[in-house]
Amino acid sequence: MTTETVEYIRYRIPEDRSAEFLSAYTHASAKLAAAPQCVDYELARCEEDFEHYVLRITWTSTEDHLEGFRKSELFPDFLADIRPYIENIEEMRHYKPTAVRGRGAAVPTLFAWAGGAEAFSRLTTVFYEKVLADDLLAPVFEGLAPEHAEHVALWLTEVFGGPPAYSETQGGHGHMVAKHMGRGITEPQRRRWVNLIQDAADEAGLPTDAEFRSAFLAYVEWGTRLAVHFSGPDAKPPAEQPVPVWSWGAAPPYRG
DSSP, X not given: OOOOEEEEEEEEOOXXXXXXXXHHHHHHHHHHXXXXXXXXXXXXXXXXOTTEEEEEEEESOHHIIIIIGGGSTTHHHHHHHHXXXXXXXXXXXXXXXXXXXXXXXXXXXXXXXXXXXXXXXXXXXXXXXXXXXOTTTTTTTTTOOTTHHHHHHHHHHHHTTSOOHHHXXXXXXXXXXXXXXXXXXXXXXXXXXXXXXXHHHXXXXXOOOHHHHHHHHHHHHHHHHHHHHHTSXXXXXXXXXOOOOOOSSOOOOOOO
C-alpha cells in the first residue's frame, strides 16, 4: 500500500483579492517544486463560485510533510508567501487514497490501443519463438514451460491496462519477481531481450505510432532492468505489490 497522502486546502478568497492570491501561490509553488517530500500539486478554482479554490498537494507521506517540509529551509519562504491568506482557509486536511480508483474512457488504455488480448498473445508467441532460437537467451529459458508465453501475455495485458487475469491466476508483482531470483541475468542478455521484443512487436502488428512505442519501450526498459536487479546474488524479494499499471506517461522511480 502506498504511503503517499493527499492534502487538500480549501480557500474562500474574495474576488477582489483573487489576482494577488494567484500571484502569491505562483511564487510559493516554486518551494513545493523544490521539496523532495512533494510529489505533485495543483490549485483549482471553482467554476460555479469563483471565490472557492482547492489546493491539492500529494506528499510522500504525512510525516514527510509535517516533519520534513515544514521543518525544512523551504517552508519559511513558502509560509511568507501564503500567510496573508491563512485566514481564508476553510479546510486543511490529509487524505489517504482508497482502492476505489480508475480511469475513464476519454484516453484509451495502452492495452486497448495495442489491439487487446489477441495482440499480446501474438506478441508473446512470436517473441518466445525468437528467444528459443537465440544463442544468448535460449540458455536462460531452457526448460521453458509450455504455458510460459501465455502467462507473460496475461502479465503484459494487465500491465498495459487490461483485465487483471495475471493477478487473479498467478499473483502480483512479487510472483513475477520471484521468477527471476537467482538467475544471474546479464546486461547483454537484457539488451538482447529488449531488441527481440521490439522485433516481435513489429511482426505481431502492434501499433507503430511514436506515442505507443515510446510507452511500450519505457515499460520494457523498466521491467528488464528490474529483472536484472532481482536476478543478482544479493537481491532481496520486494514486499508484496500489485502488478504495475503502465500509462502513456512516465512511471515514478522504483523504490524497493
